[in-house]
Amino acid sequence: MPAPEPGLVSSLLRDQLGRRLHDLRVSVTDRCNFRCSYCMPKSVFDRDYVFLPQSSLLSFEEIHRLVRVFLMLGTEKVRITGGEPLLRKHLERLIEMLASLGTPSGKPLDLTLTTNGALLRRKARNLREAGLSRLTVSLDAIDDRVFRKMNDVEFPVADVLDGLNAANEAGFTDIKVNMVVQRGVNEHQILPMIEYFRHSGHILRFIEFMDVGSSNGWTMTSVFSSSEILKLVESQYRIHQLAENYAGEVARRWAFDDGSLEFGLIASVSEPFCQSCTRARLSTDGRLYSCLFASEGWDLRSLLRGGTPDGDLAASIAAFWHQRLDRYSELRTEATSSLRKRQKIEMSYIGG
Numbered sequence: 119m120p121a122p123e124p125g126l127v128s129s130l131l132r133d134q135l136g137r138r139l140h141d142l143r144v145s146v147t148d149r150c151n152f153r154c155s156y157c158m159p160k161s162v163f164d165r166d167y168v169f170l171p172q173s174s175l176l177s178f179e180e181i182h183r184l185v186r187v188f189l190m191l192g193t194e195k196v197r198i199t200g201g202e203p204l205l206r207k208h209l210e211r212l213i214e215m216l217a218s219l220g221t222p223s224g225k226p227l228d229l230t231l232t233t234n235g236a237l238l239r240r241k242a243r244n245l246r247e248a249g250l251s252r253l254t255v256s257l258d259a260i261d262d263r264v265f266r267k268m269n270d271v272e273f274p275v276a277d278v279l280d281g282l283n284a285a286n287e288a289g290f291t292d293i294k295v296n297m298v299v300q301r302g303v304n305e306h307q308i309l310p311m312i313e314y315f316r317h318s319g320h321i322l323r324f325i326e327f328m329d330v331g332s333s334n335g336w337t338m339t340s341v342f343s344s345s346e347i348l349k350l351v352e353s354q355y356r357i358h359q360l361a362e363n364y365a366g367e368v369a370r371r372w373a374f375d376d377g378s379l380e381f382g383l384i385a386s387v388s389e390p391f392c393q394s395c396t397r398a399r400l401s402t403d404g405r406l407y408s409c410l411f412a413s414e415g416w417d418l419r420s421l422l423r424g425g426t427p428d429g430d431l432a433a434s435i436a437a438f439w440h441q442r443l444d445r446y447s448e449l450r451t452e453a454t455s456s457l458r459k460r461q462k463i464e465m466s467y468i469g470g
């Protein structure tokens with residue numbers, strides 16, 4: 119990738135399609151204690167797989183500094199992810215460092231985290247006390263056998279549910295529960311998940327299976343679409359659509375008429391939302407990506423470690439964003455997915 123032209127820092131920073139740099143996803147580890155077949159299949163992420171060495175990882179101080187620079191450029195929301203972010207040692211220290219940052223407009227930073235929930239029982243209270251605002255927990259099935267098969271490490275569903283309870287007890291509210299739906303694998307879990315989470319206060323979100331990375335065996339036919347999910351739910355319950363929380367929200371929001379559940383549909387494949395995609399991703403080793411499906415990242419770690427001052431870092435990130443044209447999901451077909459297979463980056467590295 120050519121070096122971006124410096125000097126484009128602006129409070130009205132926009133990419134080539136007019137999109138702001140509103141959200142940053144930060145991957146704090148490329149490792150995970152699960153082997154979900156749609157993300158880190160065992161056949162690839164096996165004993166011989168070489169994960170990043172400790173020295174390659176951005177330190178908490180480096181992440182804190184970069185996030186501060188992103189806030190200068192208009193970013194208002196930061197999501198900590200991975201890999202499994204709760205595997206990163208002393209993560210609560212990073213949360214505490216980031217929670218103390220404010221946006222230039224004086225708004226508090228919206229700081230959130232996505233986890234598989236396996237370590238939540240142990241960590242929820244510390245995360246809350248460190249200042250984490252919100253939490254998303256991934257859970258693909260409520261049936262123990264289906265869940266164990268999907269995480270592929272025999273992890274019991276009861277322990278994730280216990281982690282969710284721990285998060286409740288720690289004071290987290292509006293917890294989101296993410297379910298990736300794969301045809302032939304777990305679509306029969308949609309209604310049982312709904313029954314389980316009705317009256318829980320959690321927001322259930324159904325995500326279409328995406329062709330991220332190059333190892334998850336994705337085909338268009340394995341996508342159980344949001345409209346199919348909606349049809350299924352409507353056949354059983356009375357529901358109504360809710361307004362967007364904010365312009366460009368990726369989930370379409372729905373609620374049960376009896377107030378027992380809010381759920382969201384994330385139609386990343388069948389109804390792509392690239393036009394309003396305001397997300398950048400920072401990989402575990404400090405490369406910046408402008409799209410989940412990008413093949414090359416911008417090496418911010420070298421700039422950080424090379425002594426680049428904040429102003430120049432900001433200029434470099436602004437220039438990177440300014441030249442952004444990504445809209446992969448709008449262009450995706452079965453053919454583009456397999457054509458690009460070799461170049462795509464794994465989600466566990468770039469941050470889901």
Ligand code: SAM
Nearest residue numbers: 156157200201202232233234256296327328470
């Ligand atoms: N390990 C954490 C977790 O599972 O919540 C955080 C990282 S994970 C990569 C972030 C999110 O990406 C999870 O909700 C996961 O279900 C989702 N994800 C991973 N691979 C996916 C795929 N191929 N299609 C759609 N969503 C995917």
Ligand code: SF4
Nearest residue numbers: 150152154157201234
């Ligand atoms: Fe791990 Fe999350 Fe990927 Fe599953 S989706 S393998 S829990 S990083």
Ligand code: SF4
Nearest residue numbers: 392395409410446447
């Ligand atoms: Fe954003 Fe890329 Fe996904 Fe489109 S394909 S919504 S540009 S991350």
